Amino acid sequence: MTGLALGVRRAAWGVRALAVVLGAVLVALAAQVSVPLPGTPVPMTLQPMAVLLVGGLLGPRLGAFSMILYLAMGAAGLPVFTPTVPLVGIARLFGPTGGYLLAYPIAAFAVGWLTQPVVPPLRSGERGSGGEDWVRVALGVFLGLVLIHLGGLAQLLILTGNLSAAARFGTVPFLLGDLLKIAVLVPVLVTLTPTIRARL
Numbered sequence: 001m002t003g004l005a006l007g008v009r010r011a012a013w014g015v016r017a018l019a020v021v022l023g024a025v026l027v028a029l030a031a032q033v034s035v036p037l038p039g040t041p042v043p044m045t046l047q048p049m050a051v052l053l054v055g056g057l058l059g060p061r062l063g064a065f066s067m068i069l070y071l072a073m074g075a076a077g078l079p080v081f082t083p084t085v086p087l088v089g090i091a092r093l094f095g096p097t098g099g100y101l102l103a104y105p106i107a108a109f110a111v112g113w114l115t116q117p118v119v120p121p122l123r124s125g126e127r128g129s130g131g132e133d134w135v136r137v138a139l140g141v142f143l144g145l146v147l148i149h150l151g152g153l154a155q156l157l158i159l160t161g162n163l164s165a166a167a168r169f170g171t172v173p174f175l176l177g178d179l180l181k182i183a184v185l186v187p188v189l190v191t192l193t194p195t196i197r198a199r200l
Contacts, residue, residue, distance in 0.1 A: 016062055016200055023054035023066030028080035036084050040169040041096040043084045049181045052144045055108030056115045056189040057196045063108035071101060099155025100148055107144040114140030115193050137189045145178050
């Protein structure tokens with residue numbers, strides 16, 4: 001391998017590593033926007049939206065790595081988790097919101113995988129299957145949200161021993177917000193994903 005090719009490869013890995021770190025930082029910042037809800041230990045935050053955005057933009061592997069880095073930062077005691085939940089460090093992963101957190105890498109991978117075939121920007125005069133891209137991205141975002149909810153529901157079920165209570169605490173209060181997340185994320189990912197992926 002020539003020195004130039006080695007330099008190009010190192011630069012590409014550097015860009016990817018930076019993207020992974022920035023994705024984790026974005027989710028950490030989103031976690032600081034937290035609104036406690038009455039009747040549930042689970043606050044409303046911007047974390048799920050940030051997780052799905054990172055997964056969609058970075059792709060399945062880099063998106064999942066970014067979320068693993070985020071969890072490692074939080075488990076190590078860095079203030080990256082939602083501040084309205086009293087547990088800190090690795091204890092957060094075993095608390096009422098731990099299931100959501102542990103589902104983040106899986107959700108990021110899923111949305112990144114489903115948005116992979118988004119077509120690149122078209123040159124003048126070309127036509128593409130834009131409608132298919134919108135459907136694919138919408139399915140990816142929906143699946144990511146479902147996986148996050150399943151993770152949260154499973155942990156709450158373990159803690160409460162009651163499926164109905166777990167759903168009441170961790171799913172029902174967030175359904176309307178999830179519809180808004182889909183409405184916001186789909187056009188953003190359809191627009192930005194081809195450009196970002198092309199640089200990774």
